[in-house]
Amino acid sequence: MTTRTMQPCSTPYGGLEGIEFRELASNSRMDGGFITGPQTLKTPFGDMVPQFETEDMGRRTLKPLCFYKDGTPKAIPLQTRTMLKTPIGHLPAELLTFYPSGALKRVFPLDGKLSGFWSWQNELKLAEKLSFDSPQGALNAKVIAFRFYESGALKSLTLWPGESITIMTPLGMITARKGVSFYENGSVRSLEPLKKTVLETPIGDMRAYDSEPNGIHGDTNSLQFAPDGSIKGISTVDEAIEVSIEGVLEVFRPGLKNNVCGDERKVKVPMHVLFRGERVFINSEEGEGFSVETCRAIGLEALSGADEPSYSCGG
Template structure:
């Protein structure tokens, strides 16, 4: 490292760290973070700089690295949002990137790209409002927030941008997580296994009936909770389902104890759960 010029030699290139601020976007001077072995961990850049990545050269304002020195994450923009600089202001500076991905070529605005230490693409986090239609093992899915991939290049997870009917091992389920938070695209509600089958999904528009061989019947439906928008309104809670070869784990709330339904002991059916559709719409408005 050249201390005077603040230039760091990395596997992504010779990079000049941030050493100035401005009154709108970059009000604070972000420090360079280092690992104990002397390798750079996170590096805010002075200007938008061409960075060498496994996906090609990308102009970035922030990069992070693994302890080995391999590139981990690339942020094309690194502005600080405030009352004077909004997400919309920052978004005007975001340029679409043309990327070759395991789901084909994409041209989207991104918040960040993440890579495995093996230099394969791990995830893409989309800019708010970007909703590309992606080809998945379950068919085309309009996607928001992001998508993640396995080290071998298979789709691992993504976030449906709209209620999307998908075939699962228990029948057709309408995938959609109204509680999805767009922090990054590393982990999403719709998950696929290595064979391309749906391994996990969230839904607000289905109910599951499990009939035991003894005659007992159990019905799982999405629950309602008090709305954050109004004390007089209720909003729907996405029901989470995780599949394996033997059965399905169902969680009605993120903090509730899941129920496990064994395929060998129960006959399972899936039906639409439409009475709360109006609550779903109100919940979406509240969460925006």
């Protein structure tokens, strides 16, 4: 790894006496650096001491400070968890990211390194219930990350496994797991339902639920709302869609894949459905989609061959 010698660095929040820049990517960009001792940056969110050494098993990786070209910090890993002032109240943080304007972009209350010696379960034990303001009023939950619009409005929050919050949506109160996102005006943009939720869609009732939410973060979730409160998209493992194409019925349904448990049973793969005006898109946003008038949602139990066993490992 190529390095540069220690050199002073000026930021909008104060100078750093010496920082060692290294190539952090294959394109040889020098946009991140390391300091070797405690130094303080005075920011509008509070005083921050960037990480200069690793101190425990959970944070064994020394992470760099990253900067935009004008010297504005892009990401600041902190030496210790620090209580900072944010647009939604005081929050503890171990890692923060910023917009080029200096506005807060993301806050990570914890920033552990997951490995064979340190799992997300270990990290979860360190997580605390946090009280914070939201477009839904005061909330309390263990949160992996908060994301903000540049204006300071809360954009999304990602919950730890096992956590849930109940919020008001255009369809009434729904309990969410994994994540919730908001439009800048505070209305709900998307959420991940805790349990199967029956919804009235433009093509009939469907049960919204994603059986594979492991890759989900709070920015994008399986139940999505348009700005006017109408349903924009859902994921389902219980419904198929019949589409009439020039008088011929074609059926789209959730998929099946091999069970990671290693037995012969199958696991359902969620089908993703998007609504745009009078068009319906199934598992893809490309192409012209299908006319709402040609589509009909039906329960899988009504289809022949839909009784093929499908289970999760916990099932």
